[in-house]
Every structure is written in structure tokens, then in C-alpha cells.
Amino acid sequence: MMKEITAVSLFTGAGGMDIGFERAGVKTVFANELMKEAAETYNANHPGNVMVNDDINNVIDKLEEFRGVDFVFGGPPCQGFSVAGKMDPDDERSKLIFTFLDVVEKVQPKAFVMENVKALGILEKWEPIRKKYLERAQSMGYSCIPIILNATEYGVSQKRERVFFIGIKGNGDPFFEYHMRDLIEQQKQKAPIVKELLQSLGRAGTEMNPDTCTAKITFATRPIMRKSPYAGMYFNGQGRPIDIDGYANTLPASMGGNKTPFIDEEYLYGEAESDWVVEYHKGLLDGTIIPEFKDAPNRLRRITINEAARIQSFPDNYVFCGNKGKIYTQIGNAVPCKLAEVVAKAVIKYMQTEM
Template sequence: MNGISIYSGAGGLDIGFRKAGFDIKWANDFNKYACESYAKNIGDHIRCGDINNYLEEIKELKNVDIVIGGPPCQGFSVAGKMDPNDPRSKHVWTFTDVVEMLNPKAFVMENVKALGTLSKWEPLRKSLLERFRELGYSTNYVVLNATEFDVPQGRERVFFIGFKGNSKLIPDLKKMMEPYKKMAPTVRETLSVLDKAGTGNNTGVCKAKITLTPNPVLRKSPFAGMLFNGMGRPIRLDGYSNTLPASMGGNKTPIIDDKELYENQSGWVQEYHSKIMNGSKPSEFKEAPERLRRLTVEECALIQTFPFDYEFCGSQSSKFCQIGNAVPPNLAKHIGKMVMDCLVNEVIENMIINLPYQLEMEVNG
């Protein structure tokens, strides 16, 4: 089946959907370096620039079975101002316009979790669902956690998914995704294919210093709260990482313990956290032990489940940004498989709950 990708970034969604069997024939993104990365690794069908400049070209595309994309999310993110008038928020409507132009069999639109959960965005959610239904799609949205789909990262995102057909029916997307779940490997297992940071196949070292804060914010978990200055949190090697942000490259880059990773020693962060929780005085403002460092570009890419040989273009900060902005390819692959199976086997109506529109929030829990 043929598809197009918009707001493609470095191609996280595209890699996954290609693995699920879709042939992505056309793609677009605004970021120059993301487009260069896409072209180098996926294909030269990427168009670089403002999508509004390509709408006429999009109209001429034929036999498009699926439209996928992740419109800019900064306007909806709790990490930003959540401004409804943020120009970047309007791109979700451009996505609906492209669906109207091409009338595909299905679509998948990704965005930040907040768009799918916060009451602030409930009017927008309802408007989007109504718009897709007006276009003839049986549609709903679902929030998925990447760790349940073979990604070693606690990354939650919302997906609006629609199938051409009876627009009065509401897909139970949570139920539809259940058969496609796959437990993720740990961060330690994921990084085991890499050489030591700064050597061999692991050279994208982040040089941002790590300093301890004299006023830590404590949580039960040593991997939450704030033990260091900056937003970079320590990585749980024998579990999953927190969400990798697009703002990585400086002091927002997650922290890893080399001796815990390479020498299997007990974690310094866990021991330090335990001492403070038991009444010890926090450290003065100073640099953390040398055994602690920031994640490398290559480590972040693997935690996001980009292919091992994927080559990112641009500056190091741009590479970190491309990785953090992406949909994890493994998560995309499992969504793609579900959509493909529904389209090929025509089983969509067996997985749908017929409910009035006002109950769609209940469908999503």
C-alpha cells in the first residue's frame, strides 16, 4: 500500500510504517537537517520546506492509501506555553486538509500526550474527531506508551487514527493495539551493541557538564525528582529511560553512569539518593563524579529505536533535536502493522464500538 508522510522529521514514523509494509512515496518537513537525514537514510522523495508551499503538489498525488504525520507539538506540550494561538498548533488542521485532498483508506496523526489527555484541549479533540468524521472516517484517538511496543523509553504520545468507512462507528483503538504489544528490552540491553562513549561506533559525546544541586527535589525514585542542575535526569539502566526531549544536547541531556554500564558496579545515583533520603546533607554545588556523563547521540538514537546504521546530518545539537522530535520507529511499526492488518483483512468493523459521539472520552478510559 502506498502512503505519504507529512511533518516527517528524520523519519521515525516512516521507518516504522515501511517495516509494516507501507511504501512511503512522498514526504515533507520544514527542518533542513532532518530532511537531509531522511534523504540519506530513507529516500530522496522528501520535500524540504513549508508544507503550505507543497499543497498543490500533494493534490496531484494518486493512489494514496494512507497519510501519516506528526504535526508540530510545541503549542500543545506541557513543556511549553500551551498557547492555543501558537501558529504551530494550526498544523493539525493542515493535516486534516491533506486527508481531505487525498481521501486515503486510513490516516495516523501523532502528537504529544497532552493533546489527548488535558481538559484544556478537549474542545480541540472533539473538533478534530468531528472533522475527520465529516470526511467519512471511522476515527478515534488513543494514548500509547512506547515501552509497551518494544521501545526502552517511557514516552507517551497520542495518536488519532481513522479508517475510511462508516463514520458513525468509533474504533476501540486500545483494544485494537493489544495484540501488537511487545515488551521492550532494558536500556542496558539496548546499548550493549555500542562501544564505550567516545570510541568506535559511539562518538557523539555530549560535553555539557553535570553539576549537583545543593537543593535537590527528592522523589521515591532516584530517577525522578532533581539531583542535578538542569533538566537532564539519570537513566535507569535496568529499566527504561524517561522521554528523550528535543532540547537535548546541553544540560537537558539524560545522565548515565559509566561504571554501572561498563563495569556492572552499583549505581552512584542510587547510592547518593539513598543517603540524602536517610538524612545526609546534599552535596555543595560542584561537578558530579567523572563516572557520570550525558548520553551520546548514538545512545539516544538506539533508545529511540532508530536503526543502528542510521546516519543523522547536521550539527550535534541538530542530531539530538531530530532524535528527540521523532516518533520511535518500533512504536510506529506496531501501529503500522495494526493499520495494515485492518486494511488488508477488512476486519475493522469487528474491532469497533458503536457509541454516541459524546461517549468517545469513555472509550479512551
């Protein structure tokens, strides 16, 4: 009988990463989150009183008691590193990846997994920070590698690319990265297209899929065109149309208003032959449509909370707390559950077979 695998969860948010680790057989013994509503969401779905809703700097000294757990995992806020943000290394939030390592140093887990934006894993701009992070992990006795994964290759219908820093204590394996990549890639699973994923929820406004985002969709009078109908900016606001025959772009934490992506509902439910957005884009390109400022047709609508949660691979029965805007934020901020599960399973298997 294998002993229970335990973990400390940091920057927990609504618990997307925790769900993945739980599915891989890990029990969270302590969780920490600053945002009140996200902590409430976590408690509503994980009634074990392990959540502490406070600033991580206030709880760090209390973590001694969890010394020797198997894992420390979490996704520190990434706005400081995000290409979408200001990319400021002095942003307070950028320092939290080192606070994560402070906890690792205190708790001395067998392994750690830290998720962040892809930029931190590859951009030259972040090379010094990456180097400092990896050197610090090494000085603490952890061999650590960054691995970039695209969620669509692991069952998540969203083009979300993220870096996972995986550290294992006392690991002298020269082929660590090779083995870890192999264990992750063995779990590759093509994600369903958005149409297949969302259809069974039913129309927006029905029982399983309440209509939750009322932000209007309006046309831009000066569209910025791209080859793809899903890439240009010919609607106002940052919410873009989703290609339901493919995958959603990364769901942002700023959803809830006009930054919420949208879909053609008639096309989603098979009542229309083609996506309205594609036809409109074609008309703009060939000059048969003159752009004017007006509301988009009703068949175009923002994705609902339940749809956003499904795109992030949360279970359908997951309970979210807070107002609508806060719930959209929690969903956008989360690590897709299925992606976290893949990484957790790979690390556990590595520790069982290679260590």
C-alpha cells in the same frame, strides 16, 4: 499479489515514523519537512527523491497528484499542546493538526495516522480542539479514534506516551475502536531495560559509540528531592539520570547540552555494584551528604547520539545530518520507529480483514 501500499508522509522529521511504516510494508511516495537538517537526514537514508524541504503551506496545493494513496501519516509539532510547553491553543504550531487534515481532504487516502503528545488525547483543556478535530475528520468521511500508547509496552525502552489519531475512510464499523485496540495489543512486546539495550554499543568514546555530548554534570546546591533517585532535581539543568535497570523518560528535543539525560557508565558496564546516583540520593535523604556546587564524578556521563537513537528504536546504521545539537533534536522529535510500526501493521490488518 497484493498491490503496493503507498503513503504521503507529513512533518516527517528524521523519518522515525517512516521507518515504522516501511517495516509494515508501506512505500512513501511523498515526504515533507521544514527543518533543513532533518530533511537531509531523511534523504541520506531514503534516496528516492520523495522529500520536499519546505513549509507545508507551500506544498499543499501540489499534493493533488497523490490523490488516492493508501495513507497520510505524520506527527505535527506538538509544542503547543505539550504539558512541558506553554499549552497555548493559539500557538501557530497547534494549528498544524488541522493543516494535516487539509492534506487528508486533498489527498483522500484510505486511512490516516496522526501522532501527537498524550495531552492532546486526554486533557480536558484540549477537549474542544479534540472534538473539532474528530468532527472535521467525520465530516470528510473518516471514522476517527484517538488511541494512547506507551512505548515501553511495544519494545521501546522509553516511557514515552503518545496519542495516535487513526482515521479510516468510509468505515461504518460500530466496533472500530475495539478492533483497532485489539490489533495493536496483539503486538505487545516488553521492551528491554536500558542496560540490556545499550551495553552492546560499548563505552562512550569507542568506535561504535562516539562521545557526543560534553555538557558537564554539576550538583544543585538546593536539591529538590523526590522518593525516587531518578525523579528529583538534585543536578543542575533539566537532564535527569536514567534508571538503566528500567526505562528512560521521554527523550526531549532539547537534548545536546545540559538537558541531555545521563547514566552511570561504570554501573552500565558492570564495574560498579550499584548506581552512583542511588547512593548519592540515599546520602542526601539521610543527611550523610551535604549538597555543594561541584562537578559530578566522571562515571556519570550524558547519553551519546547513538544511545539516544537506539532508545528511540532507530536502526544502528541510520545516518544523521547536521551538527550535534540538531541531531539530538531530530532524535528527540522522532516517533519511535517500533511504535509507528505497530500502529501501521494494525491499521493495514484492520483494512484487510474488517473493510
